[in-house]
Amino acid sequence: MRFLLIPAVVFLSVLMSSRKQGNANKDKMQLYVIPGCPFCEKVKRFCNENNIEYQLHDVTNPLIKEEMIEARHNDKTTVPFAVVDGKPMDESDAIIAYLKTRKG
Secondary structure, eight states, X not given: OHHHHHHHHHHXXXXXXXXXXXXXXHHSEEEEEOTTOHHHHHXXXXXXXXXXXXXXXXXXXXXXXXXXXXXXXXXXXXXOEEEETTXXXXXXXXXXXXXXXXXX
16 A cells, blocks of 8 residues: 555646646747748747747647647637637737737
8 A cells, every 4th residue: 555655646746746837838828830830930039029938839740739729619720829818819910919919
């Protein structure tokens, strides 16, 4: 019984750590891209120039692509796609326009 308790404690510790990390990432914009996409680069460049933190997701990975579709609540697969302040957003110009309003 003692041997089972130690792995359970380690598991719970890892689980709690990943939950904290996941909550921290919710504050960042989630940006779904395809490497080399000029519209994705436009959003990334704007964010970098304006010190806006973002979590990058490469949708060439099928699991990430499914995650994006789920976050969108539709079957659209165009990029860039972002989740900002809990709001799903398409189109680079729309994403940048929204980010400009957040800057104050």
